[in-house]
Amino acid sequence: MDALPQVRRTDGQLADGRAITYYDRPDAPVRSATDLRTDLSVATSSELRWDALVGEWVVVAGHRQERTYHPRASACPLCPSTSDQWTEIPERDYQVAVFENRFPALTATTSAVPSAAGFDAPDGIAGGRCEVVCYSDRHDASAADLDPDRMTLVLQTWIDRTEVLRRDPHVQSILVFENRGREIGVTLDHPHGQIYAYPFVGPRDRAIAERVRTYRERHGRDLHADLIAAEVRSGERVVVADPHWVAFVPFAARWPFHVRIYPLRPVADLTELQPDEISSFAPLYLSVLRALDAVFGRSMPLIAAWHQGATHGDRTGSHAFMEISGWRRGPDRLKYLAGSESAGGVWISDVPAERSAAMLREALIT
C-alpha cells in the first residue's frame, strides 16, 4: 500500500472575519497573503422554519437574493487575487482553498423561528455552516479536467473538512456536494464544490437511515451491503469498479444519468476512509465524470453529493456513498422536475437504468 501524498493545511482569515483554509501539497508556496478588502459587508441573517405539514426544516435566507450571479470571468470571486482585483482568495495562486460562504444559508447564528402556534418542531436546532471548496485556481477547469493528484487533494480536503465540522456540537449532518452547469442554475463557472453542515439530518438521509434500520430489524442484514452485492452480482448496471470502489446506476434510477459510487468497505463517513481507498478514488471518479461528459459529447449538468452518516449518535448501518445526478436526457434536452416529481414526490424516469449504464460504459472506453 503506497503512502498517501501529504497535505499542508494553512488556516487564515478573510477581511470580514470569515475563515479561509488552504490545502496544498508540501512543495507549494507558503500561504500568508492578507485580505485587504475594506468593502465587505453582508447581512447573513438566516433562520430555520419548521414545515409542520410535511415535518421538515426549511432554511430561509433572504440575504441570498443578493448573491453573486454570473459574474464576468474577470470578476470571478473564486480566482486568485491579482494586483488589480481582490477576490475571495487573497493568494496569487492556490491548489485547493476552502472558505466560509459569503452568502451562507447557514451560520453559527442561524436559529429556529418558533412557528406561531408551535407545531411540534424539534427543540434545540440551531447553527450550521456553509463552505465553498475551490478545486483549482484555473477558472476554466472542471472537476473532470483535474489530474488525479489534485482530485485526491480535493478528497483529502473533503475528509479534513468533515473531521473539522463534525466536532461542532450543533452540526448533525454534513453534505459535501458539487453543482455543475448553468443549465441547472450554477451561477459561478469556476470549478468548485460546497459543504453544508446542517444542524439537523435532512429528509433524504433520514429516509435512508429509517430504511436501513427497518431492513436490519426484518432481515438482520445491512441494506447498503445487500444492494451493493446485488448490483455487483448482476453487473448490468455497473459502470466501473476497482478493488475498493464500485460505481453503478441504481436499479430505480431517478435522473437520466444517475450514478452511486460506494466504497466497498462500509464507512460511516469520509473520515473513516483508509489510504488505499483514498488513493484509488480519484481515477475512478474522474473516469465516471468524463464518461458523463462523453455520453452526449458535451458537459453533463450534474449534482454530485456525498451522503454521510449523522455526525452524532448511533451510526450503526451508516454507509457513506456518493450520488451523482446527471440531468441531460438527450443532446439538447434536460430532465425537469414537473408536477409528479415536484408536487407529488414521485419520480418519472425516461431512461431505464440499464440503458444509461450501458451508455456510460461505452463512453468510458472511447
Add this chain to the structure above:
Amino acid sequence: MDALPQVRRTDGQLADGRAITYYDRPDAPVRSATDLRTDLSVATSSELRWDALVGEWVVVAGHRQERTYHPRASACPLCPSTSDQWTEIPERDYQVAVFENRFPALTATTSAVPSAAGFDAPDGIAGGRCEVVCYSDRHDASAADLDPDRMTLVLQTWIDRTEVLRRDPHVQSILVFENRGREIGVTLDHPHGQIYAYPFVGPRDRAIAERVRTYRERHGRDLHADLIAAEVRSGERVVVADPHWVAFVPFAARWPFHVRIYPLRPVADLTELQPDEISSFAPLYLSVLRALDAVFGRSMPLIAAWHQGATHGDRTGSHAFMEISGWRRGPDRLKYLAGSESAGGVWISDVPAERSAAMLREALIT
C-alpha cells in the same frame, strides 16, 4: 346558494382506443366527431421500480423519451382538429376536453418489476392512469386568462375525473396538476393540466398523512385545521380569502412564490366540495394566478397541484388543498433545485413568506 351551472359530459374514443371525454355547458355543440387518424402507434410500456434505499417507487417510462417536444403552434396536438390537421381532439371546437395521455407514465398495464433480490417492495402495486385536461380550445390562452365560468367548468371536470378514477381499485391516489412555463420544462404551450392516478400514495402525501396522524395522537386535534387557523389569525401571509376558501403563503414556504389554497371546510378530496364552494373557487384562484403573473410583470412559471386524500382506506384527517409553486425569484431569475434541495432534500428559500405574501397582495389590487 345559487345552483351550479350544469355540465354535459360526452364520452368518446380516439382512433387507437384511448378514451376522450368532453365537458361542456349544455348549450355547446354536440360532440360526435370521429377520430380518423390511422398513423397512431405508441409503445406504452412502463414499469414501477422500488427504490429500496429510500423506500419510494420510481416510474420508468422509456417510451416518454419520444414524446411531443415544443411543436410548432400549427401542429399543437391539443388544439381542435381542422380539415387539414388532425389533433388529439377530433372536434372542431371544445370547451374542456380530457383524454388519456398518448405518452403516459402510468397505464392499466403498468406493473412493478421485482427487484433482483427483493428488498421489501410492497406487494400488489400495479396500474394507474395519466390524463390530459385541456382547458380551452384557444392555443394562446393561459389558465389565468380563463373566464370564471370556464374555470368553474375545469373544476367540475377535475371533480368528475376524481370521481371516475377513484373507482379503479388499483388507484391509491390522484394528483391533479398543471405545469406552466417553458422555463420549467413545459413542452406544450396550449393551456392544459394533467391528472396522474397512482397505484400507490406518493412520498409527499405519505409524509403529510403521517404528520396529521401523529399530531392527532399527540394533541387530539387536526393539523390542517390548526395550521389554517394560525394563518388566518395572523393574517400576515394570507393572500386572499372568501367565506369558503383561503389562499396563503405557508410559514415555511419553499419556493419563491409558494401558495396553499384550502377550502375552509375539510374535504378529503374534490368530490366532497359543495356547490357554493365550487362556484366561489374560480374567482379566487384566478385572482391568485393573475397576482403571480403581475408580481414581475411576466408569466410566472409554476406548478399547481391538488393534494387529495388516499382513494381507499382510512381518510380520517385528509384535507384536500391546492399547492402552487411559483419558481421565479426575480424578474430574470429562477429558483433552481441545487445540491441542498436535490441531494439532501433540504430547501433553501431566498424569499421569506411574509415578503412574497405582501408582494402578491399588492399585485392583487393593481
